[in-house]
Amino acid sequence: MSVTPLKTHRELVDSRVPGCGFPGDIFSRQDVFDNDVDVFFNKLWILAGVTADVPEPGDVSTVEVGKASIMIVRDDDENIRTYRNVCRHRGSRIMKQAGKASVGMLVCPYHQWTYELDGSLKHATHMGQDFDKTCKSLIPVHTKVIGAHIFVCLSDEPPEDIAKLEQVMTPRFAPHQMQRTKIAFESELIENGNWKLVMENNRECYHCEGTHPELTNSFLPEDFGFCPDGLGEEAMKNYDAYVARNARNREDWESEGYICELFESLDESVHTNFRTQRLVIAGSNESQTLSTKVASTKLLGDLQRRDLGDVHMWGHNSWTHVMSDHSIVAFILPIAPDKTLVRTKWLVHEDAVEGVDYDLRTLTEVWLATNQQDADLVANTHSGTQDPAYIPGPYSKYTEAPLDQFCRWYDARLKAQGI
Incomplete structure (x- = not known):
């Protein structure tokens, strides 16, 4: 009996009908997953943490990206540095597991090779007088800190267009002084779905009204996507009111120097997608809480206004919401074809006190619920894409255009690597 050969990764991508999603195999195959990790998590800039992960000199946050492990370190001069978590002797992990620790120096647990926080090798016994320690510093990782966001690239030749993200986001984050924050709460959630489905789910709000009652409480309905077909006079009046409200807020904010305009860098020509x-x-236009009022009365930075809306940013492995009182920073790391880690951090002013300035439940309840709802959606969708009956359907041009854009960008980045 003849066996039909599997399509290559390139053939799977090429089989996509424009305006529709990818075939199911692209979410489940190990070879596709391995290519994805190499191209989208090793060769491109990814979000790997926030500055509040390492608030003091000697603090280390260890993050695993596929087979790679990196150490984010705050050095003695308060700089953020990132290194490969590999001893230069025989390859032992210096930090044995992912997570946070506070150390004086970085010491390999195998033979106690000891590294300064600047990565230089300080101490290695029994290596002889001709051993040159200067050649065995820790391997650095390309790092860019933008606001509180720590972006890293594991490639020897990181894409240069991270400069555009820095140029665009630095003045938008600046009023919120995000490096003057601390982590009030963080969560880790493993979603039972492919990383691309996690990001597709994040890039559309077609599903929001029926599945995210907590989140949509603070969203204007028209932000879910607007389809004018078949709408009555009342609905069109509501839309006109939405447009007018946005215009008034934008004029007000921009008069005080807050940048509002939409900026996209998403097409096939870019590497750093955001x-x-x-x-x-x-409601109150203050924060993503059930009341739409601030969760923390201690506002970020030196802000005086509460009604500053939501500075929203997303890239190919992360999403961020920055409000006057707190920020939600989330990013994903692929674990397996059907497993994705979603790591979320709630940031508040560095001097905010729980129980005095903010209530933790009020701060976290919206996105804790939303993340779990999204996890359920992703798991259900991943399962469905593996059904023999699955045929990708068309995206809504009104609410899901970014998904078709993501598919085209994904295709282009693979082609650039010869896949």
């Missing part, structure tokens, strides 16, 4: 906009929040 989008940002300052969005109006429903």
Whole structure:
């Protein structure tokens, strides 16, 4: 009996009908997953943490990216440095497991080779007088700190267009002084789905109204996507009111120097994929809480206004919401074809005190619920894409255009690597 050969990764991508999603095998195959990790998590810039992960000199945050492990370190001069978590002797992990620790120096647990926080090798016994320690410093990782976000690239030749993200986001984050924050709460959630499905789910709000009651409480309905077909006079009046409200808020914010305009760097020509906009929040226009009012009365930075909406930013492995009182920073790391780690951090002012300035439940309840709801959606979708009956359907041009854009960008980045 003849066996039909498996399509290559390239053939799977090429089989996508424009305007529709990818075939199911692209979410489940190990060879596709391995290519994805290499191209999208090793060769491109990814979000790997926030500055509050390492608040003091000697603090280390260890992050695993596929087979790679990196150490984010705050050195004695308060700089953020990132190294490969590999001893230069025989390859032992210096930090045995992912997570946070506070150390004086970085010491390999195998033979106690000892490294300064600047990566230089300080101590290695029994190596002889001709051993040159200067040649065995820790291997650095390309690192860019933008706001509180720590972006890393594991490639020897990182894409240069991270400069555009830095140029666009630095002035948008600046009023919130995000490096003057601390982590009030963080969560880790393993979603039972492919990383591309996690990011597709994040890039559309077609599903939001029916599945995210906590989140949509602070969203304007028209931000879910707007389809004018078949709408009555009342609905069109509501849309006109939405447009007018956005215009008033933008004029008000921009008069005080807050940048609002939509900026996208998403097409096939870019490596560093991101989008940002300052969005109006429903109700009080203050924060993504059930009341739409601030969760923390200690505002970020030196802000005096509470009603500053939501500075929204997403890239190919992360999403961020920055409000006047707190920020939610989330990023994903692929674990397996059907497993994705979602790591979320709630940032508040560095001097904010729990129980005095903010209530933890009020701060976290919206996105804790939303993340779990999204995890359920992703798991259900991943399962469905593996059904023999699955045929990718069309994206909505009104609410899911970014998904088709993501597919085209994904295709282009693979082609650039000869896949």
